[in-house]
Structures are given as structure tokens and as C-alpha cells.
Amino acid sequence: MKRLYDMDLSGNCYKVRLLLGFLDLAYEKLPVDLTRGDNRTSSFLALNPRGEVPVLIDNDTVIWDSSAILVYLATNAADKRWYPDDALIRARIVQWMAVAGHEIQYGLAAARAVKLFGRTGDLPQLQEIGRRALALLDEQLHKTHWLAGTDPTIADIACYPYVRCAEDGGISLAPYTNIQHWFERLEALPGYRPMADTA
Numbered sequence: 345m346k347r348l349y350d351m352d353l354s355g356n357c358y359k360v361r362l363l364l365g366f367l368d369l370a371y372e373k374l375p376v377d378l379t380r381g382d383n384r385t386s387s388f389l390a391l392n393p394r395g396e397v398p399v400l401i402d403n404d405t406v407i408w409d410s411s412a413i414l415v416y417l418a419t420n421a422a423d424k425r426w427y428p429d430d431a432l433i434r435a436r437i438v439q440w441m442a443v444a445g446h447e448i449q450y451g452l453a454a455a456r457a458v459k460l461f462g463r464t465g466d467l468p469q470l471q472e473i474g475r476r477a478l479a480l481l482d483e484q485l486h487k488t489h490w491l492a493g494t495d496p497t498i499a500d501i502a503c504y505p506y507v508r509c510a511e512d513g514g515i516s517l518a519p520y521t522n523i524q525h526w527f528e529r530l531e532a533l534p535g536y537r538p539m540a541d542t543a
């Protein structure tokens with residue numbers, strides 16, 4: 345049985361919910377209220393010493409960090425296309441997961457957190473970092489349909505949520521036509537559900 349420590353509005357949690365949906369895997373959601381400090385309790389910190397969601401429990405196995413959870417689920421899946429056993433494709437996937445964990449997290453996600461949740465931060469600077477991420481993705485998606493090449497992988501899942509929500513952080517997606525076509529392709533895949541429907 346899989347259980348996911350989750351927060352509805354978290355793009356990092358949505359990455360995991362998206363892949364679970366694409367793989368058609370059942371799971372139980374365990375909501376974590378960050379505003380109440382649920383992630384700072386000793387029992388939660390015993391699961392994830394970083395005090396962050398998402399955390400996946402698979403029987404007795406505990407995995408924290410969205411990228412690690414995506415790799416774990418996609419490697420164990422019968423359908424290998426999300427994390428193919430190919431050195432170059434895996435290297436490309438890790439490259440884009442690095443962008444998800446850096447420019448996207450510290451630009452797009454951080455700007456969204458300032459605007460939506462009242463987090464402190466230099467909004468124009470965060471938006472600028474976010475626009476750098478969007479330019480990187482748009483340039484890649486001009487060359488290939490998916491971030492790691494010809495097929496969708498967990499690289500796309502890792503980048504999609506906060507790019508999709510960029511406008512929550514006051515960043516227009518209008519200039520990025522290749523990203524918009526990528527949204528259409530990803531949202532047409534069987535098992536796709538928008539963020540609000542997985543919450």
C-alpha cells in the first residue's frame with residue numbers, strides 16, 4: 345500500500361500525484377498542514393529530516409524529495425517509458441530535474457509562494473530567475489517534443505507543475521509558445537489530471 349504525505353497546493357506534491365495517475369497506482373493521501381506546523385513535529389521529522397512534503401511510504405519504505413520519489417516509482421513501474429534504461433536519456437532526465445530543483449524551484453515556485461502564500465522574498469528577482477527557467481525550457485521544446493527527447497519522461501513531470509502555475513507568481517506565459525504546445529501534449533496523455541482534480 346502506498347501512502348503520500350501531501351499538501352494540495354504544493355507543486356512538488358503534484359509531481360508525485362501526476363505520476364501516480366499516469367501509472368494508475370492507488371494510494372492514500374495523508375494531508376500535511378504546513379501552516380499549522382505539521383511538518384515540524386518529531387514524528388514527521390523522523391520521516392523526513394528536511395521537514396518537507398512530499399514523502400512517500402511504500403509498505404515499510406520511506407522516500408522523501410519529489411525527484412527521488414519520481415525515480416523510485418518510475419523505475420518500479422511495469423511501463424518503463426517514464427525512466428528508460430538508457431544512459432543518455434537518464435542523463436538528460438537528471439539535467440532537467442536539476443532545472444526543476446533550481447531555477448524552477450527558486451524562481452517560479454518561490455515567486456508563487458510570495459504572491460499566493462505571503463512568503464517573504466524579492467519578487468522581481470524571483471520572477472527574473474523564473475523567466476530564465478522558462479527560456480531554457482522553451483528553447484529545448486523548440487527542438488524536441490519532450491524535455492529528454494522524443495517521449496515523455498519524469499523530466500517533464502518534474503518541470504510541469506510550477507511552469508503550469510507560473511502566472512500565480514505574476515509571470516506571463518504568453519511569450520513561450522513551445523511551452524504552451526508542451527502543455528497541450530502532456531495534458532492529452534491518458535491518466536493526466538489537473539492539479540485541482542488531484543487535490
Ligand SMILES: N[C@@H](CCC(=O)N[C@@H](CS)C(=O)NCC(=O)O)C(=O)O
Nearest residue numbers: 354355356395396397398409410411
Ligand atoms: N526538493 C524538495 C522540495 C520540497 C518542498 O519545498 N516542499 C515544500 C512544499 S512545496 C515544503 O514542504 N515546505 C516546508 C515549509 O514550508 O516549511 C522536493 O522536491 O520534494
